[in-house]
Amino acid sequence: MPTSWRDAFDLGDREIPVGPEPEGREGVFSRLRQGLSRSRKALGAELGSSLTAGIDDGTWESLEEALILADVGAPTTAAVVRRLEDEYEAGDVTGGERLRERLIELLAETASPSADPRIRLGADPAVLMVVGVNGTGKTTTIGKIAWHLQQELGLDVVVGAADTYRAAAVEQLTEWAERAGCQIVRGTEGGDPGAVAFDAVEAARARGSDVVICDTAGRLHTKGNLMEELSKVRRVIAKQLPDAPHETLVVIDATTGQNGVRQAQEFSRSVAVTGAVLTKLDGSAKGGVALAIASELGIPVKLIGIGESLEDLRPFDSEQFARALLAE
C-alpha cells in the first residue's frame, strides 16, 4: 500500500535525490471527492446512517448497491459483502462504525493482492511497456511518469513512440516528451512498432539511460491480430534485453465497467501484465472494476491518474481507494 513516491518505485541501487512527496492524503482525497455527484453523496450519507444505526437486511443491500454503483461488479461485491456479513454473524465485528472500518479493510485487502506492488525500475536500463484499449490514457500516463522520473527523481528517461497507428499519436507523445524533458525515439506513422521499441531500447543503452517507457497503440483486447502484434513488440524487447520489459502496465479508464476485467485478462494473456494504472479518477467514476481485476486476476493497481497535467499522477493507495469507493 504505497502512499508516497518512495514506496511506488523500486529503483534498485540507484542514488536518488530526496524528491518532494506527493500532496498529502487530504489533498488527493478532497480532489477525488470533488468529483462526487449529488446522487452519489446522497447514497454515501444513506449508507453511513444505516451502518451506524441498526444493522438489518437493508444494510447489506445498501452496501451491495454502493459497491455495484462503484463498478465493483456483482461477483466481487457479493464475495466482499458475504465475508463482512459472516464476520458480523460470528460476532467478530460489532457496531456500525467498526463494521464500516472492517469493510474498508476488506476492500483495501482485495485491492492490493501482491506483496510488493512497487514498479520495478532497478535494471539498467529498466524497460516499462504500456498497453491498453483505445483512449484509456496510455500516452498521457507515459508523459506523467516520464516527467516524474526525469524531473523529480533525476533519472534519464527515453520514451519510445511505438503507437505508429493512430493519426498524430507520435506528435502527441513528442509534446509530452518535451514537457517531461526526456528523450524520445520515433518511428514513422504506419511503421513497425517492434522496430521503434527496438530502437528505443538501443538508444537508452547507448546513452546509458535509466528507464525506457514504450508507448503502444490502443487496441481492443478482442482483436487477435492486434494482440499478436503486441506480443511481438514484447518479444522484440525481450530478445534485446533479457528480463525486459521489467514492467508491463495496462491502463484502465476508471469510467470503464465490467468489460475492464476482460481487458486486463486479455492483455495479461498476450503480454504478461505486471500492474494496472487507473486513470480519470478525477471524474465521478469510482474505478471499482480495479477491485474486480485485482481479486479475479491478481493484478495490482500501481498508479492512478487524476487529471490531464504532468503532476496528476499518484501512487496507488488501497485504503484511500477503498474509502473513496464508499464515497464517504
Add this chain to the structure above:
Amino acid sequence: MFDQLSERLQGVLSEVRSRGKLSEDDVKKALREVRLALLEADVNFKVVKDFTASLRERLEGEEVSEALNPGQTVVRAVNDELTELMGGGSRDLAFAPNSPTVILMAGLQGSGKTTAAAKLAKLLRKDNKDVALAACDLQRPAAVEQLQKLGEQAKAHVYTVPGESDAVNVAKWALDQAKAEGRDVLIVDTAGRLHVDQDLMDELAAVRKATKPMDVLLVLDAMTGQDAVNVAESFAEVAEFDGVVITKLDGDARGGAALSVRAVTGKPIMYASTGEKLDELERFHPDRMAGRILGMGDVMSLIEKSQEEFDADQAADLEQKLRKQQFTLDDFLTQLKQVRRMGPLGSIMKMIPGMGKAMQGMGEVDEREIDRIEAIVLSMTPHERAHPDQINGSRRKRIAAGSGTNVQAVNRLVKQFGQMRKMMKQLSEGKMPSPEQLMRGAR
C-alpha cells in the same frame, strides 16, 4: 441457441413447462438472473431496478408459449422490453434550412469524438455533402493534427486556427468560414471533458451557443460503467445533446451504458461506431442492442448485412443449389469472397447467436486462411470442384503442390466442405445449426 442468460434461465425454470405458467417463485428466480445479466452488462443499478420492476408485471402469469421453452419465453419478454425502452426506432440527423448544418460532438476524454467526427464526415460525404470539420479540441496535445489527418482521409476540409487557445473563437471562425465557403455541413470536434469539470463544461455551453448546432451528439464509449448516467445527465443539462454515438462496439463490451443513457435522458442512440477505420460507423438499431446486452448475438444485423451484399438472383440460385445438394467448391469460393466483402470474418461470425462466446479466446478468424482456401480450390479441375468427394490421394498431392500448400491442408478443406454442405442443408431446411457446427464449418 441463445447463450448465457437463456441457459441460466433454463436452469432455474426447468420445472415450468409442465405447469405452462410462470409462478411467483419462477418470476423471482428469473428476475434475479435477468438482474445479474443486466448488471454484468453495465446497465445502471437504478435502471436495472426500474426495469425489473416493470418486467415483473409482464412476467407474472406469462404463458409459456408452445414454440419457446420457459427460458426463451423470458428472454423474449426481456428483449421486447429492452427494445422498447431503447426507443423502438432510430432517428436521422436534422439538416438546417440554411447551410451550414452544424453538428457538435461532445463527450468524455478518450471516448472517440475525433474519430467519430471524421467518420460522420465521411458518411455525409457519401451523400455528396460538402463537409468541413472544426478543430476545437485545444486541450489534448496533437488533437488538431489528428483531426487534420483524419479530415484528409475523409475528404473533408478542416478549419484550424493556429495559436488560438480559446475553443469558442475557433468555433466562431470556422462557422464564418463555412458560411462564406458555402459548406453544407460543419462538424465541430471538441476536447474531451469530465462532466464534473465546471470550466470545461462552461466552455462547451459557450461553443454550443456560438454555433447553434442542429444536432449535438454525445459520444459514449460502449465500455462505460455505472457512471454513464451521471455523465449523460450532466451533458444533457449543459450541452442539451440530441442523440448519442456509441463507440468501440467492435469489442466485447455488452454496452449496457447505452440503455442507461437512453433511460435517464430519453435521447436516442443514433450511430454505432464499430472499428478504427473511417467507414466503420453505422446507424444504430435499438432492437439489435437489446440482443447484445443480453449476449444473444446480432441476428438482424447479420441478415441485413448479407442482404445488402448478396444480390437476390444469386441468393435464389444458391438456395436452389443448397436444397438439391449441388453446392460445389466453386460456389463455396464465391460465398467466401462475398462474406469477405461484408467485412472481417471475425466480426461477421460474432453476429451469429451463440458465436460471441464460442469465439472468445479464439481470436480473429485468420483471413490468410481464406487465401489458402482460394489457392487450393483454384488448383482443382472443374470436375473436382463439383465433386470433391471424388478427390483421391494422388489428386490431393497434385492440388497441394499446385496451391503451394500441403496434403493435410487439402484434406482439411475437403472435410470441412463436406461438413459445410451438411450444415447448409440443415439451414435451408430451416434448422439452425449449433454454434459448434458453425465453428467447424468456419475453421
